[in-house]
Amino acid sequence: MGKLHSKISLHTAKYRADGSREGTGPAGQLGPVHTDGVTSVAALEPDLCVSGGGDKSVAVCSWRSGAVLRRFLGHEREVTKVTCAPDSNRVFSASRDKTVMMWELHGTPGPRQRFPGHNLVVTGLAVSPDVSQLCTGSRDNTVCKWDIETGECLGRAAISRNLVTHLCWVPGEPYVIQTSEDKTIRVWDSRELRVAHTFPAKRHIQTCCDVSQDGRFCLSSSSGSGGEGGQATLWDLRQTRNQVCEYKGHFQTMTSCVFLPQGPAFTPSVATASCDGTVKVWDRDTGACLATSCPPGSGPLASLAACAGSTLLCASLNSGIHVLRVSDRADLALEEVAAF
Template sequence: MGKLQSKISFHTSKYRADDPVEETGPVRAVQQHSPVHANAVTCVAALKPDLCVSGGRDKVRYPSWRSGAVLWRFIGHEREVTKVTCALDSNRIFSASRDKMVMMWELHGTPGPSQHFPGHDLVVTGLAVSPDGSQLCTGSRDNTVCKWDTETGECLGRATISRNLVTHLCWVPGEPYIIQTSEDKTVRVWDSRGLQVAHTFPAKQHIQTCCDVSQDGRYCLSTSSGSAGEGGEATLWDLRQTRSRVCEYKGHFQTTTSCVFLPWGPALAPSIATSSYDSTVKVWDRDTGACLATLCLEGSGPLASLAVCDSSTLLCASFNSGIHVLQMSDGAGLVLEEVAVF
């Protein structure tokens, strides 16, 4: 255990699905923009209304997902960026890196970081900011989770659990709780007030790679590593009834790397989206587990990260072909298609 996240391979042949993948939706011309990154894109987060922040081997970028234009390049990290996130309704961006450092950046400010958060001994692989933007939670392969004051950079708490190689963090909206996935195959719920584990879900069979929380704070998702059709599922957990999983979403052939809850309303059933090393993005019915749409991004290599832009648009970061803009539409059935790449 522990090899999945320690080194990412950029050779894509090993991730291709052995069985054919059925793609749904009409084929149309994809708008090609100049690449935002020169190398693999490891993470992406959406900003409002039409902006995003992304990270990779060539550090942090701040492009428009509508035009593909790079508005800013942030300079400071010495190695590959592993995670990016932003504070809600603010001009602050946070990034984590293999250089063991976490940094805060001010949009429309200077290219350099406005705050540093040193303290981890290994690559930082988890990053979550509180809903009010006052606190930051970070996690690392050094088995630690840390809490920080975003204004002062002061470390407010540090917790270490043996074998807890953190893979992802996300903050529960409106709550003092943080969800964390780990290479020890568990999903933990942390209480940020004392930085204590409030609950641990039953362990899965595979490394847990990513997590997300629904906007109402009721559910969380986690994704699993996998290969050759074994593993690779996403799992839905109820944060109020925490004894067992609610639903599983099976269909990816390789490691599932990212999961997001999709916006929904009276005309649209609750749904989620996942991306995988098998180069596919899938949309699922949240409650039944049925796969509603599959899109295969040919030539993209492994897919690393998803971000929700609005009620019909997703961003998908890939190792080989940049950031893909995906559009969802609902007619006779849900259609998922690629409309642009940058």
């Protein structure tokens, strides 16, 4: 991604710890990246992010300054999911317009490739580690596999009532994890596009999933209201494939869950975001809540992305993208350092 930064350069400001900016005039934060709610955010190494929103656009920003480096337009309806692959200049977006598009950071503003074929809103998006294949999922009960270069659909699998909510690829493996409104977490073998494993059904709709970098664990999150549900579950992918731990404490639907990079001073931890407007960091192994943040004016939170430097990006349906930092102190804290 060093080449990426050398090709995309702007005079960007730096945020002070209090959220103000240096070198761009009056103190204050940059204007919002999107003109509507931000529905999805993903990290681009080392300090860029990609986001999509209700304004139908896909934006690439510096999360250190909030400056927009590229903006892609082409979707006809709200962008629902964005993703990318490490060390790649390609960004992928899914939309309520039933399509997926691929964009090149160094290319033209238009899409490099289109992936039409779903009959309803596309709600799941995962790219293979070698950036050769794409898996998509939809509320039309199907999961599809695509050749990224040609745009050809390589396979389609349909399961009754499998309203897909999220997809993520297992690092270094041909497997894709999928959550669904039927309260089930499935492991797909992308080679034959078949279900290789199904975890025991949960009590609530499963809204999101993530996989640890070592490929050993999977996280899933659930819907909820009034303190019922709204929890995350840790699953073992390598041995028993059983439930390992649960994280309870949100009062409404948990919309996003991510593994945090393990620094030398941190115990293994995970982070979650909820419609109750809070972000929580949890001890991965014990389920203890280590820190909570309620970004000002955020309202319902939609998506999380873990970045370098113990940084979390949090997409809000009301107030853009919040930059949160996990501080390395005796008592771990989650502090907002910027918003854009």
